[in-house]
Amino acid sequence: MTAFTEQLRQANLQTWEQAAEHRFVQELFAGTIDDAVMAHYLIQDHRFLDSFLTLLGSAIATADTFEARLRFGRFAGMVSGDENTYFLRAFEALGVSEARSQQEPDTAPTQGFQAIMREAAATRNYAAVLAVLNVAEWLYQDWATRGNKPLPEHFVHAEWVTLHNNPFFNDFVAFLRAELDRIGPAHSDIAHDFFRRAVALELAFFDEAYNA
Numbered sequence: 001m002t003a004f005t006e007q008l009r010q011a012n013l014q015t016w017e018q019a020a021e022h023r024f025v026q027e028l029f030a031g032t033i034d035d036a037v038m039a040h041y042l043i044q045d046h047r048f049l050d051s052f053l054t055l056l057g058s059a060i061a062t063a064d065t066f067e068a069r070l071r072f073g074r075f076a077g078m079v080s081g082d083e084n085t086y087f088l089r090a091f092e093a094l095g096v097s098e099a100r101s102q103q104e105p106d107t108a109p110t111q112g113f114q115a116i117m118r119e120a121a122a123t124r125n126y127a128a129v130l131a132v133l134n135v136a137e138w139l140y141q142d143w144a145t146r147g148n149k150p151l152p153e154h155f156v157h158a159e160w161v162t163l164h165n166n167p168f169f170n171d172f173v174a175f176l177r178a179e180l181d182r183i184g185p186a187h188s189d190i191a192h193d194f195f196r197r198a199v200a201l202e203l204a205f206f207d208e209a210y211n212a
C-alpha cells in the first residue's frame with residue numbers, strides 16, 4: 001500500500017515538482033542567485049520562521065505520544081538556535097540592515113503562510129498540524145537532497161542547503177512522515193486540504209522571491 005504521505009504528494013505532484021525544481025533552487029545550487037533576490041527571500045523567510053514556531057508549539061500540544069512531544073521539543077530548540085543565527089549572519093553578509101529587514105512589508109505568500117499555520121494550529125487537530133509541517137519540511141528536504149549536487153561556495157547559499165540536508169533534519173522529516181502516515185488516514189479530508197494549500201504556498205513563496 002502506498003504510504004499516506006506519498007498519496008498526498010502524488011495528489012499535488014505538479015505543484016510539488018514546480019517548487020522542488022524552481023529557478024530559485026537551481027540558482028541557489030549554482031551560486032548565481034542575485035543578492036537582492038536572496039535578501040528579499042530571506043527577509044520574508046525569517047518571518048515564516050516566527051509563525052512556524054507557533055505551529056510547532058501546537059504540534060507539541062496536540063501530539064498523542066510523549067515521544068512525539070520530545071522530538072518536536074528538540075526540533076524547536078534547534079530552530080530557535082542555529083537557524084536563527086544563520087539568518088542574522090546572512091543579513092550581515094548581504095548588507096541587509098536591521099531597519100530594512102523590519103521595514104519591508106510581508107508579501108502575500110508570507111501572509112498566506114502565517115494564516116495557514118495559525119489556522120492549522122487553531123484546529124487543534126494533530127493531522128492538520130502535521131500536514132502543514134510535512135510540506136514545510138519534506139518539500140525543502142526534497143529539493144535540498146535531490147541529485148546529490150555539490151554545495152555552492154558562498155556560505156549564504158551553502159548553509160541554506162545544508163540546513164535542509166543534514167542527518168538531524170533528515171531524521172526529523174522521516175519522523176514527520178511516519179506520524180502523518182499513522183494519523184492521517186483517519187483524517188484524510190482535512191490532511192489533503194491543508195497539504196494542498198501549503199504546497200501551493202511554497203511555490204508562490206519561491207515565485208515571490210523574484211519580485212525583489
Ligand SMILES: Cc1ncc(C[n+]2csc(CCO)c2C)c(N)n1
Binds near residue numbers: 045163202205
Ligand atoms: C517558505 C518556506 N518553506 C519551508 C521552509 C523550511 N523550513 C521552515 S521552518 C523549518 C525548520 C527548520 O529548518 C524549515 C526546514 C522554509 N524555510 N521556508
